[in-house]
Amino acid sequence: MRILIIEDDDRIAKPLAEYLRRQHHIVDITTDGLEGWEWSQSGLYELILLDLMLPKLDGITLCQRLRAASSNALILMLTARDTTGDKIIGLDAGADDYLVKPFELKELAARIRALARRSTQMRPPILIHGDLQLDPANQQVTYAGNIMSLTPKEYMILEYFLRHPNQVVTRSAIFDKLWEFDKSSGEGSIKTHITNLRNKLKAAGISEDLIENVYGIGYRLRHQ
Numbered sequence: 001m002r003i004l005i006i007e008d009d010d011r012i013a014k015p016l017a018e019y020l021r022r023q024h025h026i027v028d029i030t031t032d033g034l035e036g037w038e039w040s041q042s043g044l045y046e047l048i049l050l051d052l053m054l055p056k057l058d059g060i061t062l063c064q065r066l067r068a069a070s071s072n073a074l075i076l077m078l079t080a081r082d083t084t085g086d087k088i089i090g091l092d093a094g095a096d097d098y099l100v101k102p103f104e105l106k107e108l109a110a111r112i113r114a115l116a117r118r119s120t121q122m123r124p125p126i127l128i129h130g131d132l133q134l135d136p137a138n139q140q141v142t143y144a145g146n147i148m149s150l151t152p153k154e155y156m157i158l159e160y161f162l163r164h165p166n167q168v169v170t171r172s173a174i175f176d177k178l179w180e181f182d183k184s185s186g187e188g189s190i191k192t193h194i195t196n197l198r199n200k201l202k203a204a205g206i207s208e209d210l211i212e213n214v215y216g217i218g219y220r221l222r223h224q
Contacts, residue, residue, distance in 0.1 A: 001025050001026070001046045001047055001112070001116070002025070002026040002027075002028075002044050002045050002046055002047075002177065003020055003025050003026065003027045003028070003046070003047045004027075004028050004029075004030065004036065004039055004040060004047070004048045005017055005027060005028070005029045005030070005049045006030055006031075006032075006033065006036035006049065006050050006051060006054060006059070006062070007029070007031065007049065007051045007054075008031040008032060008051065008053075008054055008055060009051075010031075012051075012078075012101070013029050013031070014029070015105075016049070016108070019105045019109075020109075021152070022152070023139070024139055024152050024155055024156055024159075026156070026177070026179070028045075031054075031055075032054055032056040032057065033054040033055065033056050033057025033058060033059065033061070033062045034056040034057045035056070036048075036050070036054070036057070036062060037057060037062055037065060037066075040066060040071065040073065041069075044177065045073050047073060047074045047075075047076065047112065047115065048066070048073050048074070048075050049076050049078055050062065050063060050075055050076065050077050050078065051077075051078050051079060052077060052078075052079040052081060052086075052090070053079070053080075059077060059079070059090075060089060060090065060093045063075055063077070063090070063093040063094045063095055064093045064094060066094065067093070067094035074096045074115045074116075075094060075096050075097075076095065076096060076097045076098075076099060076111060076112070076115065077090045077095045077097070077098045077099065078099050078101060078103070079098070079099075079100065080100065080101045081100070096115055096118075097111055097114075097115055099111060127159065127163065129162055129165065129221065131143055131205075132162075132201075132210070134155075134159055134162055136159065139155065141155065143204040143205055143206065144204075144205055146204065146205075148200060148201075148204050150197070151196075153193050154193060154196060154197040154200065156178050157174065157178065157190075157193055157194060157197055158197060160174065160177060160178060161210075161211055161219070161221045162221070164221070165221050166221075167220070168214045168217050168219070168220045169218050169219050169220065170217060170218035171190050171191075171218055171219075173218070174190050174218075174219075194211060194219065197211065198210070208222065209222065
């Protein structure tokens with residue numbers, strides 16, 4: 001899942017982002033409401049973690065603006081305001097859930113999973129391609145029943161291809177979806193990650209490249 005954190009307190013935003021990245025999410029951080037609005041217009045984010053007390057544009061106004069613009073992103077508000085009235089205002093503004101600071105990271109992860117289950121854009125729980133299976137709930141990949149050890153980026157690339165089995169995917173599309181905006185690694189690193197992923201798939205027992213090159217365009221998942 002691609003997540004946008006809109007939070008002006010680095011003591012909260014940075015540890016939260018690192019925790020979510022370890023859960024194989026793509027995470028971007030912005031520190032004011034106006035920039036958060038601008039970033040959200042990319043349409044890439046499936047979830048927005050939104051603080052209420054923000055400079056330039058407050059969280060309630062931003063949430064209302066997102067919903068008025070027909071944003072389909074899930075919105076989880078994070079705030080120190082814990083009265084029933086505050087929660088009602090946040091939910092009425094268009095938030096999908098409301099979590100009071102301070103909170104446990106495990107609870108946040110559980111809230112995110114619950115929101116994903118309720119989402120109309122929920123995807124199949126287990127992605128299957130022949131003997132290859134990827135279980136997003138457990139973040140585990142197996143081939144012929146054997147667990148594969150993948151880096152977080154290899155996992156995300158494989159998941160992306162399994163979710164787009166009939167599409168030719170360009171490097172720029174992979175970069176836009178799976179790399180954070182403030183990373184400077186560039187599209188060239190995608191080739192390295194895909195090469196490493198191919199080698200691990202072969203080592204697991206797949207005899208030919210599961211991810212094949214489409215000359216001059218990008219990549220495609222090979223039909224089984």
